[in-house]
Amino acid sequence: xxxxxxxxxxxxxxxxxxxxxxxxxxxxxxxxxxxxxxxxxxxxxxxxxxxxxxxxxxxxxxxxxxxxxxxxxxxxxxxxxxxxxxxxxxxxxxxxxxxxxxxxxxxxxxxxxxxxxxxxxxxxxxxxxxxxxxxxxxxxxxxxxxxxxxxxxxxxxxxxxxxxxxxxxxxxxxxxxxxxxxxxxxxxxxxxxxxxxxxxxxxxxxxxxxxxxxxxxxxxxxxxxxxxxxxxxxxxxxxxxxxxxxxxxxxxxxxxxxxxxxxxxxxxxxxxxxxxxxxxxxxxxxxxxxxxxxxxxxxxxxxxxxxxxxxxxxxxxxxxxxxxxxxxxxxxxxxxxxxxxxxxxxxxxxxxxxxxxxxxxxxxxxxxxxxxxxxxxxxxxxxxxxxxxxxxx
Numbered sequence: 553x554x555x556x557x558x559x560x561x562x563x564x565x566x567x568x569x570x571x572x573x574x575x576x577x578x579x580x581x582x583x584x585x586x587x588x589x590x591x592x593x594x595x596x597x598x599x600x601x602x603x604x605x606x607x608x609x610x611x612x613x614x615x616x617x618x619x620x621x622x623x624x625x626x627x628x629x630x631x632x633x634x635x636x637x638x639x640x641x642x643x644x645x646x647x648x649x650x651x652x653x654x655x656x657x658x659x660x661x662x663x664x665x666x667x668x669x670x671x672x673x674x675x676x677x678x679x680x681x682x683x684x685x686x687x688x689x690x691x692x693x694x695x696x697x698x699x700x701x702x703x704x705x706x707x708x709x710x711x712x713x714x715x716x717x718x719x720x721x722x723x724x725x726x727x728x729x730x731x732x733x734x735x736x737x738x739x740x741x742x743x744x745x746x747x748x749x750x751x752x753x754x755x756x757x758x759x760x761x762x763x764x765x766x767x768x769x770x771x772x773x774x775x776x777x778x779x780x781x782x783x784x785x786x787x788x789x790x791x792x793x794x795x796x797x798x799x800x801x802x803x804x805x806x807x808x809x810x811x812x813x814x815x816x817x818x819x820x821x822x823x824x825x826x827x828x829x830x831x832x833x834x835x836x837x838x839x840x841x842x843x844x845x846x847x848x849x850x851x852x853x854x855x856x857x858x859x860x861x862x863x864x865x866x867x868x869x870x871x872x873x874x875x876x877x878x879x880x881x882x883x884x885x886x887x888x889x890x891x892x893x894x895x896x897x898x899x900x901x902x903x904x905x906x907x908x909x910x911x912x913x914x915x916x917x918x919x920x921x922x923x924x925x926x927x928x929x930x931x932x933x934x935x936x937x938x939x940x941x942x943x944x945x
């Protein structure tokens with residue numbers, strides 16, 4: 553039976569998805585060894601992400617993406633963002649309380665300050681420089697760490713834990729359990745410190761949040777913090793680096809954005825649509841038999857919707873494999889879709905706009921330092937990205 557189900561992805565990630573099964577819903581085998589339904593069609597992905605019988609509350613024994621077991625922050629018996637229905641809606645309302653539109657908009661000034669400081673250091677160190685280590689990595693981790701009051705001296709440790717938790721291959725279940733326990737212990741200490749001495753950070757906001765006299769407990773805040781911290785860091789790091797890599801491949805469009813800042817927002821949206829974050833996504837589990845794109849999914853089977861493939865569906869986007877910063881915005885599912893869509897989408901857009909816009913304004917002659925067709929990627933992770941992107945100016 554194993555030979556009848558193709559392995560997925562079957563090739564290293566190098567910045568593009570590569571060939572995918574022709575059908576919008578196909579049976580594949582993931583690095584975990586588990587067979588799942590891979591969903592690539594736009595309508596089918598949106599349907600999967602909102603289906604009431606497809607759950608993100610994945611536990612041991614359910615189909616998994618990688619070799620380390622469950623990746624998400626679900627913990628049985630506690631409210632988490634991985635739950636569904638009204639319980640999920642309740643905790644999402646609580647989780648969103650500190651992320652008010654006014655607060656997110658006000659962060660643009662701080663993101664700009666940090667970007668300027670990082671580019672000062674990059675310029676001081678001389679050309680060529682690495683955009684990944686010089687900007688794409690430190691900017692999001694500093695922003696999210698400041699939001700959560702993670703001390704500067706702890707950020708290197710945190711990024712190490714985060715990188716391991718989103719690893720898909722090359723990690724054992726025992727190693728995943730150990731790193732998750734270490735991170736939970738650290739976050740528990742942060743929560744206790746904020747409860748003793750509240751501040752203006754997200755953890756303090758969650759400790760004060762109340763929903764019908766049903767506030768978040770410390771044990772609920774810890775996995776919630778893991779989910780939001782890692783999501784707010786990994787995705788943006790990779791979008792900045794891969795976004796610039798993609799613009800370098802289209803120098804005419806890069807020059808257009810440089811000469812007309814009014815095109816920047818459209819460029820960011822096209823990067824989010826066109827540039828895949830990975831060849832993987834979180835697996836969902838069918839809690840009852842259901843139909844998806846004309847395919848019967850049985851109770852207990854895994855489903856992996858792939859938004860990055862949906863964003864290239866010709867049934868939804870004209871000439872979807874063409875990178876076009878002037879494309880009419882809207883419709884992409886780069887931040888997911890439905891009730892589980894990314895909480896930090898607005899902040900991620902701000903960081904991308906500021907980082908890319910400032911780079912092009914600050915270094916008018918910015919260009920890649922060498923061949924960019926065979927760069928090294930961190931393809932072993934749920935969220936992949938470039939290891940290095942050398943540039944000259």
